[in-house]
Amino acid sequence: MGTSKTENFGTDLNELAAITKALGHPARLFILHHLIRTKSCVCGDIVEVLPLAQATVSQHLKALKEAGLIEGEISGTSVCYCIHAENWMKYSQWVNSFFSQFDPLSGKCC
Amino acid sequence: MGTSKTENFGTDLNELAAITKALGHPARLFILHHLIRTKSCVCGDIVEVLPLAQATVSQHLKALKEAGLIEGEISGTSVCYCIHAENWMKYSQWVNSFFSQFDPLSGKCC
DNA sequence: TTTGTTTATCGTATTTATACGATAAATTTA
DNA sequence: TAAATTTATCGTATAAATACGATAAACAAA
Numbered sequence: 110m111g112t113s114k115t116e117n118f119g120t121d122l123n124e125l126a127a128i129t130k131a132l133g134h135p136a137r138l139f140i141l142h143h144l145i146r147t148k149s150c151v152c153g154d155i156v157e158v159l160p161l162a163q164a165t166v167s168q169h170l171k172a173l174k175e176a177g178l179i180e181g182e183i184s185g186t187s188v189c190y191c192i193h194a195e196n197w198m199k200y201s202q203w204v205n206s207f208f209s210q211f212d213p214l215s216g217k218c219c
Numbered sequence: 220m221g222t223s224k225t226e227n228f229g230t231d232l233n234e235l236a237a238i239t240k241a242l243g244h245p246a247r248l249f250i251l252h253h254l255i256r257t258k259s260c261v262c263g264d265i266v267e268v269l270p271l272a273q274a275t276v277s278q279h280l281k282a283l284k285e286a287g288l289i290e291g292e293i294s295g296t297s298v299c300y301c302i303h304a305e306n307w308m309k310y311s312q313w314v315n316s317f318f319s320q321f322d323p324l325s326g327k328c329c
Numbered sequence: 330t331t332t333g334t335t336t337a338t339c340g341t342a343t344t345t346a347t348a349c350g351a352t353a354a355a356t357t358t359a
Numbered sequence: 360t361a362a363a364t365t366t367a368t369c370g371t372a373t374a375a376a377t378a379c380g381a382t383a384a385a386c387a388a389a
Contacts, residue, residue, distance in 0.1 A: 134377085135229075135236040138317070140310045142232065145321045152264030152336060165378050167337060170374095174280035186335040186386045192322045207248070208311035211255045213304045244347085262366060275348050275368060282346095296356045296365040 125207060128200050131176035136161060137169050141178065141192070150189045152181075236315060238310050241286035246271060248280050251288065251302070260299045262291075 132138060136159060144150055145159060156166045170190060173179045177196040181188045246269060249312060253268060254260055266276045280300060283289045286304040291298045 116222075119249075122252065126243055127247050129239045129248075133236055133240030133243040135232045136377095138232045138236050138239075139229075142320070144319075149295040153334090156336095161377095162268055162379050163336075164338080164380075168377075171337085182257045183336095183385090188331095188336065191327055192321050194327075195320075197318070197321055197325055201315075204314055204318065205311075206259055207252075208307070208314065210252070211302050211304075217301055217304075229368065234375085246347095263364090266366095271347095272349050274368080276349075278347075290367075293355090293366095295361095 124204055128176055128178070128203070130205075131172055131178060136166075137173055140166075140169060140173065140190075144179065144190060144192055150191055152190060154187045155190070183208070235313055236308070238286055238288070238313070241282055241288055246276075248285055250276075250279060250283065252302075254289065254300060256301055260301055261294075261297045262300060263297060265300070 132141075140155055145156060149155070149158075152167070152170065155170070156163045159166055161218075163207065170179070170181070174181060174190075177193055178200070179190050180193045181190045183189075221246055243252075249269065250265055255264060259265070259268075262277070265280070266273045271279075280289070280291070284291060284300075287303055288310070289300050290303045291300045293299075311317065
């Protein structure tokens with residue numbers, strides 16, 4: 110991509126965009142959904158469930174981790190990834206607030 | 220980017236990812252916020268408010284339109300962009316449902 | 330120690346995204 | 360009709376994202 114001029118839109122929108130960007134790929138949504146729905150949070154288990162190479166899954170996990178959506182805990186040779194509960198609720202609120210700004214009853218603008 | 224294997228994750232996650240992807244850029248969030256907060260929905264007004272070239276803004280508007288987040292109505296030589304009310308509420312629900320799948324009281328998985 | 334297991338990272342090829350200037354297309358105005 | 364206005368699109372340069380194989384790193388097990 111080109112240089113996204115992220116410095117010009119305010120901190121709030123930049124942070125929100127970082128979250129929605131991390132959510133903007135089906136594989137990452139699938140991983141999150143998997144972590145929530147099942148108890149298999151070990152990296153290897155996730156790799157088995159996805160039609161992607163281990164390296165690719167690891168990259169997606171890294172992206173989710175950097176966005177604060179998940180956290181990883183090392184357990185021997187394996188790593189257990191979980192939803193970052195605190196951030197999850199915070200982000201949920203942020204996204205919900207963004208959508209809620211719009212009032213559907215306000216009528217069309219033009 | 221590489222070929223995102225979007226064919227393997229189910230229709231729902233693909234559709235949701237398309238929406239969050241469109242929301243994954245601060246300029247586009249800014250545009251949406253602007254459309255909601257002000258009454259200036261004309262393309263030219265948006266260009267003036269953003270630190271981006273007209274062509275770039277037009278591209279972002281196209282992305283938002285293709286995602287179904289906004290709709291454009293031609294009015295003379297100018298175009299008025301508005302939030303797509305129906306889709307907006309639907310998408311809001313989708314995103315909210317996705318976040319709500321996680322129960323913060325369920326405890327850590329490991 | 331040696332071997333095996335698991336995950337992260339490196340290197341890299343490819344595709345997409347972002348951005349801009351220039352220009353086309355459509356409508357308004359003079 | 361001619362000129363001005365507004366927006367979309369084209370062409371293009373650059374950067375980031377996606378994906379993979381190969382390999383390193385860390386730990387467990389033999």
